Structures are given as structure tokens and as C-alpha cells.
Amino acid sequence: xxxxxxxxxxxxxxxxxxxxxxxxxxxxxxxxxxxxxxxxxxxxxxxxxxxxxxxxxxxxxxxxxxxxxxxxxxxxxxxxxxxxxxxxxxxxxxxxxxxxxxx
Numbered sequence: 001x002x003x004x005x006x007x008x009x010x011x012x013x014x015x016x017x018x019x020x021x022x023x024x025x026x027x028x029x030x031x032x033x034x035x036x037x038x039x040x041x042x043x044x045x046x047x048x049x050x051x052x053x054x055x056x057x058x059x060x061x062x063x064x065x066x067x068x069x070x071x072x073x074x075x076x077x078x079x080x081x082x083x084x085x086x087x088x089x090x091x092x093x094x095x096x097x098x099x100x101x102x103x
Contacts, residue, residue: 005085013078017070038076039069047072
């Protein structure tokens with residue numbers, strides 16, 4: 001059950017990020033800052049400095065910055081979606097394990 005929730009949350013993060021990129025390419029800018037907030041915050045907080053530390057200028061290319069931004073945005077939303085799914089869809093696949101370790 002937990003693997004399904006992880007896949008659903010990752011898929012939700014990809015859909016939210018892809019919709020933000022799609023809205024921006026169409027010319028709709030108003031909701032885009034809210035949909036890309038996790039990636040922007042994490043890039044500003046520590047990942048941008050990490051990209052600067054990469055050797056041979058790998059972190060200075062536009063492609064690596066876009067990949068890092070997309071990945072961080074997807075993971076940020078996936079984390080929130082996973083927590084919400086764990087609240088509303090609890091894992092009741094089996095019985096509780098014994099407290100003493102004996103079966």
C-alpha cells in the first residue's frame with residue numbers, strides 16, 4: 001500500500017509541476033509562482049550553492065539547473081501529497097505486530 005501511495009504522490013508532483021510549466025508557456029503567469037514554490041524555495045535555500053560546487057562547471061549549465069528545479073519541485077509536492085494520502089488512506093493491510101516480538 002505504501003508503494004502505491006509513493007507512486008501516486010510522485011505522479012501528482014509531476015502533474016502539478018508539468019501544469020505549471022504548461023501554464024507558463026501558454027502565457028498564464030498568475031498561478032505559476034504558487035505551483036513552483038517548493039522548487040524555487042529549495043533552489044534558493046541550498047541547492048543553488050550545491051550546484052555551484054560541482055566540478056567542471058556542471059552546475060552552471062541551464063540544463064542542470066532546470067533538471068534540479070523540476071526534480072525539487074516534484075519532490076516537494078510529492079512529499080506533501082504523500083503526507084495527505086497517509087492521513088486519508090491509512091495502511092491497514094495487516095494486523096498489528098505483537099508488542100513483545102513473539103508471534
